[in-house]
Amino acid sequence: MFSAADSNFMAQALRLAELGRFTTSPNPNVGAVLVKNDQIIGRGYHRQAGGPHAEVFALREAGSEARGATCYVTLEPCSHHGRTPPCAEALVVAGVSRVVVAMQDPNPKVAGRGTALLKAAGIQVDIGLMAAEARAVNPGFLSRMERNRPYVQLKLAASLDGRTALANGDSKWLTSAAARADVQHYRAQSCAILSTATTVMADNARLNLRAEQLQLNISQLDTGELRQPKRVILDRNDNLDHNLALFKEGGEVIVCVSKLENARVLPNIARQIHCPLNTQAQFDLALLLEHLALREQINMLWVEAGATLAGALLQLNLVDELIVYLAPKLLGNTAQPLAVLPQFSVLAQVPQLYWSDVRMVGPDVRLTARLS
């Protein structure tokens, strides 16, 4: 069904899709190329929610040449009238003769209707080329659509002996400026950052995106288009001081409290939400993640917190990826641990992961692990 040329063109559509990763949310990343006589005559990617979809940019570039062309698109063309007209219709109107789709759109508003519309118009539709690669450009969107929760990346920074700070709390600076700049890339790709009142107050952390630290190699990207991720702060006891730097700049602050009746007047960029407690009087984190997906449209959630929240998320199997910056230092046995977990009695019980990426970031090592 698919030729080597098909794969080649789809790979290019996938590279285009990635260009949207800092700007498209809550929409998915999508890329498209139009091909006629083995030549690319149009290309596009979805750049911003509310703006044109990938196929529209590609059709604009191709103009009347689109008639009889093949469109390679990384996600099923949409069929519904949202903020923009449906792309499937645009492809029909333009007279393309074949559409190759990497994967069906799990969005219930689409979910096969886009390809059905194309087929009904007599267009040849081939689905499933490089589907795994297409999934990989949309971990957050797919997680929200398929699991009703964000794709959760847990950021950790530790010494070689797995310690995050000295016993007295000193952790400035455990990791390098290069590692801290690298963190900005993850923040920039994330819809929200999850942390705790304890962490925010310890460092007077802003948890905002510092665009000037991003070393982006994406010529099309205007840093003015970058979003500030929302900051979701767990504050069970309503402790946050409103003079914190957190409230002075950056994206919206969502303060999770256990009792809304205690709600205080918050700074303009902040609002409180109520999150139920579990039987251990801790926030029900699974419910919180569901809320963030369904009510706040959070695709990618970036967690920067201490050992307690890290351990709780790991225990509940709510972490999809661990991003660990390992500094070449030794803090010793009295220093603070990376993750609070129950005391295991055999190694077979401990969380098993696999290393999915390992690289140097400045003088530190960045290890990426996924749950196996």
Place this chain on the structure above:
Amino acid sequence: MFSAADSNFMAQALRLAELGRFTTSPNPNVGAVLVKNDQIIGRGYHRQAGGPHAEVFALREAGSEARGATCYVTLEPCSHHGRTPPCAEALVVAGVSRVVVAMQDPNPKVAGRGTALLKAAGIQVDIGLMAAEARAVNPGFLSRMERNRPYVQLKLAASLDGRTALANGDSKWLTSAAARADVQHYRAQSCAILSTATTVMADNARLNLRAEQLQLNISQLDTGELRQPKRVILDRNDNLDHNLALFKEGGEVIVCVSKLENARVLPNIARQIHCPLNTQAQFDLALLLEHLALREQINMLWVEAGATLAGALLQLNLVDELIVYLAPKLLGNTAQPLAVLPQFSVLAQVPQLYWSDVRMVGPDVRLTARLS
């Protein structure tokens, strides 16, 4: 003084030198090539103490062609009658016209006398080509000669959160079979393995070389030539049970005790040595290392031990290299620490290292760090 061709030939001599790394100790690794009319006419490396030196193998291959040739050798040719006649004399007799030496031999028996002998015979001698690379093939020998102590490699195996075992001691198997096989390469390169009675008794550890686990890619190497490293076991309180697997197979066992008058009758492969205690009633590790260099001719020392010995060596700045196998697992805050160190109050006080190598070993990551 040196041309690109010179560097090319010296690089080949260095590759030859490395071939001896499992067999030459306590002698240094040395490689040599003989070149005439830009062609290599002889090559050799030192393979085993007591056997011919690198230059001799190269001269044998070249035969009478050696007259007028250039010899590239990674370490100054020897000038003394040891178990073999001096190489400098052999080069003179063979009539080579130029000798390029990467570095002077720090061995006080040589230390410039080899090159002096060559110069006195009218041979052109150029010293210092790729000296840093030449040092890198002999870390152990150079450490013993220059610092009167072995080159110390500390092996650690830990989870992502820097833990070596569960609270109850369970650590089988934290790291993978691939990581454990990789350890065999380091053991094979080491003159001795340092550990403690506690560690040996906890696992009934043999700490021997298992040649069948080595995946050597060295066609010249007969695994029968591999040495079993000596095992140096710290046993302050004379606790070692002589029925341990340690005493059944492998290299000589040197048991360090604090009082020799308690000496027991030991199994054949074992002997006791006395090591003085410091003011904290712990073994004086600096003195022990000096003893191992000066009395036992230990070039490379491989340390496999728990958090206490690891921490003590680090504290005393006696570790040259840390080799850390990091398993993609999380053991939690109650599990056992990697290194016992004093409680620091600011990050600037902690041991600072740098990552000198990072790679995957099976499903684990192997991180190599050096003291900066």
